[in-house]
Amino acid sequence: MKQFALMAALLAPVSALADVDPADWDAVLTEAEGQTVYWNAWGGSTTTNDFIAWVGDRVAEDYGVTLEHVKLTDTADAVTRVLAEKQAGENEDGAIDMIWINGANFAAMKDADLLFGPYAEQLPNWAFVDVDGKTVQTDFTVPVEGYESPWAMAQVVFIQDTADLAEPLGDMNAILEWSAANPGRFTYPQPPDFLGTTFLKQALVDLLDDPSVLAEPATDDNYAEVTAPLWAFLDELTPTLWRSGRAYPATGPAQLQLIADGEVDLAVSFSPGEATAAIANNQLPDTVRTFVLDKGTIGNASFVAIPYNSSSAAGAMVVANFLMSPEAQVRAQDPEVLGYGTVLDVDALPAEDREAFDVLELGIATLSPAELGTVQAEPHPSWMTRIGDDWMERYGVAR
Amino acid sequence: MTRRFPPLLPALTLLAMLGPVAAGLWGTLLPAFGHLPAAGISGPSLDPFRDLFAWAGLPRAVLLSISTGLFATAISLLIVVLVTAGWSGTRSFRVLERLLSPLLSVPHAAAAFGLAFLIAPSGWVSRLFSPGLTGWERPPDLLIVQDSWGLAMTAGLIVKEVPFLLLITLAALGQADAKRSVTVAQALGYGRLTGWLKTVFPRVYGQIRPPVYVVLAYAMSVVDVAVILGPNTPPPLSVQIVRWMSDPDLAMRLEGAAGALLQLALVVGALAFWRLGEVIIARLGRRWIAAGGRGRADPVVARIGLALGGASALVVLLGLGVLAIWSFAGFWGFPDALPDQFTWRNWMRFGPGTLDALGETAIIASVAASTALILTIGCLEAEYRYDLHLSRRGVWLLYLPLLIPQTAFLPGLQTMMLGLGADVGRGPVIMAHLVFVLPYVFLSLADPFRAWDARIGTIAAALGAGPDGVLWRVRLPMLLRPILTALAVGLAVSVGQYLPTLLIGGGRVSTLTTEAVALASGGDRRAIGVYGLMQTGAALVPFTLALLIPAMVWRNRRGLRHG
Secondary structure, three states: OHHHHHHHHHHOOOOOOOOOOOOOHHHHHHHHOOOEEEEEEEOOOHHHHHHHHHHHHHHHHHHOOEEEEEEEOOHHHHHHHHHHHHHOOOOOOOOOOEEEEOOHHHHHHHHOOOEOOOOHHHOHHHHHEOOOOOOOOEEOOEEOOOOOEEEEEEEOEEEEEOOOOOOOOOOHHHHHHHHHHOOOOEOOOOOOOHHHHHHHHHHHHHHOOOHHHHHOOOOHHHHHHHHHHHHHHHHHHHHHOHHHHOOOOOOHHHHHHHHHOOOOOEEEEOOOOHHHHHHHOOOOOOOEEEEOOOOOEEEEEEEEEOEOOOOOHHHHHHHHHHHOOHHHHHHHHOOOOOOOEOOEOHHHOOHHHHHHHHOOOOOOOOOOHHHHOOEEOOOOHHHHHHHHHHHHHHHOOOO | OOOOOOOHHHHHHHHHHHHHHHHHHHHHHHHHOOOEHHHOEOOOOOHHHHHHHHOOOHHHHHHHHHHHHHHHHHHHHHHHHHHHHHHOOOHHHHHHHHHHHHHOOOOHHHHHHHHHHHHOOOOHHHHHOOOOOOOOOOOOOOOOOOOOOOHHHHHHHHHHHHHHHHHHHHHHHOOOOHHHHHHHHHHOOOOHHHHHHHHOHHHHHHHHHHHHHHHHHHHHHOOHHHHHHOOOOOOOHHHHHHHHHOOOOOOHHHHHHHHHHHHHHHHHHHHHHHHHHHHHHHHHHHHHHHHOOOOOOHHHHHHHHHHHHHHHHHHHHHHHHHHHHHHOEOOOOOOOOOOOOEOOHHHHHHHHHHHHHHHHHHHHHHHHHHHHHHHHHHHHHHHHHOOOOOOHHHHHHHHHHHHOOHHHHHHHHHHHHHHOOOOOOHHHHHHHHHHHHHHHHHHHHHHHHHHOOHHHHHHHHHOOOOHHHHHHHHHHHHOHHHHHHHHHHHHHHHHHOOHHHHHHOOOOOOOHHHHHHHHHOOOOHHHHHHHHHHHHHHHHHHHHHHHHHHHHHOOOOHHHOOO
């Protein structure tokens, strides 16, 4: 009988207050204390993993929230998981409390009503977010509507090994010319890796005279015509790539390893500070620098979202809020740590916090905000999906 | 005969192994025929298969799956047979055995990374000879790793399967009366290798056939090795299935499910092909035996076998060496043979994380493996006492969890566990591991257990021992070595599980393997080095014990040391 009582106690579902109100922050804090938040985030970058571990220490200290980093190889795994839970009727206590997300994964989850919210704009630290200057209210043109909160800004930069490639390249055609003259010295992560598809989008945006057409969903009518320059460019570029385009690195960090191995001299990155952080971690030679294209490069925000069936939504909101705090943002921007751009409007911050940003050293391979130049908008996700599929048809199978 | 031994255990075992598989397959079958209510699609329809066959990469992906599977299995079996035939009982063999056995525990992913970093154009081999001999200041642009034919991947599988098959062969040798047969054959003028092949091999192969089939099925549907060493334009079918299954667009899961069924069909087809090959080889072999050749080429062939076995061990060991160097490396550029500086920094950074994961890995593996061992012994003993015999078809049920690609039934299994409210956490993960651990343990133990000479039991019974006494005091002690080997195999299998841990644990259960594979996707070799070494250690200890304990316990029982 005793055992039975014990088992019953163990099996009893933890009563979850699913409808915690984000606007009542004190109630959120009270409820969050003691909760465990399972943050599903891509685990392939050791610098990011270290940062998340630090966030865990801090929220445990200040709010009594335990943060567990669930290291994903692919964010889509988390989406799949939440969907499977919904399918099985697990609406109260899902395995995932928070996801590092953006773009197509966000669009898919929002579409399928798999997200908790809206909550983002009720978080206390939202007040400092640079709503006007940064694309934090749309995600790949999809309106966010408070279903995810931003925590880092990203922008495409190119990493060059100045030992072999001294001068920055101004546009995609210059990259093509250089690659043709130096065959086998450039590659990009294989789509559907997000950095690989980002390179394709960047190429398209740069090749088009007027990329504004990309803000609208792709249609059967305009898709072929708009993307024609991209395929012409890739047809020329591919034979000049590393391994003649018969193999590609799987991810961004794998591509950095190729630079360190001396196999390539040019790589694409979605984080202006990544190169500096990688030099500090011995992952890149100190001859590495970064550059952007003359017309500018694509930028977007990284978000976190909370699944609709999280039993620790309060704890997740506390973490999401902490991620937007000046303290976390300064640390994320420190090139020795992550080198991610901040989502905050630094000029609007209290003097003390502003100074913390001002004293940050950029690092030897990081461009200043002025040097980063124009931030181009992300195309609508439909472009990325179709281009990714077509890339796989054209270059992803044996030729 | 007392009926104290519950015949319930066989039923329980089958349920633990097949229940999840059946449920998982059902969850694959429905979407493959166009039925996935979660995505708002209801069937039945053949569209998923139509889409699958319309994929331009399919012929190549299928070919890769078949060729890597067949070649990896055939070559690793050949190496093991030649080495055992030519050298068993010699000092060289014991050296090689000691070298290879621990390698079984090296996780596939770690071994694959080691291999990749050895043979890549910027790899260690190339660094050692550059620029001195080669004149390369920069690595040449050669497609060695991830080659279109999957040769690197096949090599990666071979170096991992040779230790597995060798250990299984060793476990079977004790029951095959090898030593006397070879002595008799040699007395008749046969060479050591030819004599072994003609007299011992047919008996040994009968015992190791199940593991060989498992190797074939595994090699055809492996994911982690294929991702690291295999081509990706297109990838082998298994990798593509995982991609489809994890596509944010749910409709792609239909195509993935259809692909999973195709993969299953391929595995079944390849097994049938292999079986046909067995028949042909057996027929040719009988003629070869009857021809009476004494094996003049034996010394040469044996040396080739030893060289191949040694090479496959060396590759993994060098690969581990490279992992170790990376785990201590500061910056390490081409063409330096060693890093600029060595540092503890990587271990400081990643060490604490590995310890947490190690604890979780150890708990899960030991519970899963010992449960599997108890169930297996229970089954086999019940089979013996009640004279139950699995029919030929029944035996195949045991193989199902190993012959069905993991990708085919795990997502469906996940849904089932969710439906039962049993998802998330250590317990369900252990249950999921049991699905894979049980058959391996059973397959490792069943044949040695059955091959045990029942007359010894009869003698013991005549001396007054009851069935339990025979089991505990005679049979199990005599089978100590195969039992420990089976347990070690179970532990290693559990340590290496990636997809079940990730899917069923909802990502909340972090083992060394899930952490290592997550890191692998990022390619940080320093982190991979640290985790790979820790993971290797976790599975190394049980295998060491499986070799040491029988040797120690039976130090004064020569006849039992190989039994």
